[in-house]
Amino acid sequence: MNARASIGENAPAIEISHLRKVYGETVAVDDVSLSVAEGEIFGILGPNGAGKTTTVECVIGLRSPDAGSIRVMGLRPREDREALHLVVGAQLQASALPARLRVGEILDLYRSFYRRPADVDELVGVLGLAAKRTAFYKSLSGGQKQRLSIALALIGRPKIAVLDEMTTGLDPQARRGTWGLIEGVRDRGVTIVLVTHYMEEAERLCDRVALIDRGRIVAIDSPAGLAQRAGGGQRVRFVPSGPFDDRLLTGLPEVKGIERHGRHVVVSGPGELVSAVILALAAAGLTVSDVQVESATLEDAFVLLTGRHLHGEGMVPRP
């Protein structure tokens, strides 16, 4: 499998078993079990209200679970919170900083909380905030605020960084910039838990992804592995130069399904689907035009596994 799978054989950085959290009548997290290996970027992906944030808030000790257990580097988040704060850095959704403090003042403040803090000069350099150190927090753009928030999550040299919706509200360019940054942080040996509802983000960054829906884990796998589960790989759409019998293609090992929409034929399946289809048709004396190839995505996996779309009505458009 992939190179990161072997890392999972060490003691996990985070181990959640049968986590349950209820708010009044609402079951926010029903029965979540997962384990995050040291050094990986682990994604928690799901629609709004799926229980992603509640899950990570339990991990960082902000909420106490109603049932189940959590170990973070062997620590219990509530009981061992002092030790936990030294190994976990968090970037929270919906939390602000004082509007009238300057970036440098905020960094110095958070730096003072740790005995062995990160090098602030280096951190602001990496995060592209060096020119903003004297700027007031309220004058920062959305992307700069997010980067500062990530800097604060990393300032205590954590072993694990929990980043909740770190790119929500950013424009696509700022979002991609942040991705590069996160990969850089992981390369320094920090385990990263990434909560997101952007599947593109999860596909690009995560070693493994937990799909979560209505408080339950639907699947945990690598992004490619999840896409494989969704009908395995690719869909090829084309217009053939003449009629042919479906059996010409369904007989191929690469083809799992075939649909016809008017003149268009849509074939789906794993592996080298495009060349297999074109070669088989050519052997029958047919050519194809208007070829479109789509890869199966996490979105397809999510739809397949839950019967629902990741993004409901009225959501932000996908990047």
Place this chain on the structure above:
Amino acid sequence: MRTRWSLLPASTPRAAFGTIVRNEARLGRRQPVALGIGVVAPTLLLVIIGSVYSDNKHLKVLGGLTYVNVYVPILIGFSIAALGLFGLPIPLASYRQQGILRRLSTTPAPPAWVLAAQLVLNLCLAAMELALLLVVAVAGFGVAAPKSPGGLVLALAASMAALFSIGLWISAIARTEQAAGLLAVAWFFPMLFFAGTWLPRAEMPKPLLDISNFTPLGAAVQAIQSALLSGFPPIAPLLVLAAYAVIFGALAVRFFRWE
């Protein structure tokens, strides 16, 4: 939600508290609401009253006292109330509302340190302002030195304890900055009235004076005025202030939420 916090985590550098205090002081300078109504306003009012009534006549309507005699305790109460009711709770309510305390609770620094920093700052401001008011009154407007310095310190301490406890209670129950502001205003102006700001206590009819004696600023003015002019303050206003401190302090502890 309610959490038990270690107030002095072993791993957190103690210097972090100093950094928090410095930052709160910066924020207080950059948005000087508390500074304005707690420090600048009472000082200015004393200078204005002292200059207008510079003849220092002892007036019958004021119970045989001068205007400055009457207004020094009231302005001291004004300053303590402004810092306790506005200076202390409004930043705390706003930090809770914006998730600043919540963010802090994922670091080794306990959010209680922010509350402690606000207490330290506002108490320091109050102490400075009270000293300033007394110096201006004595040096500038011929008020006699306090009759009972020890009694004055006790009266001031009791007044600060009462008003700051009410402020902490406001920060405990106000969900938003706006709610904290409204609650503070709702307490501030009636208290100023009963302190004798518009109708001197000497002029109040008996029922009004009885009520005044049981309000925080009424009791504060009574105790401070005695310590300044007559001698050790009577025990009744000190007990009233202590009761406010205990009751509202307990309510604040009971209802305070960090998020």
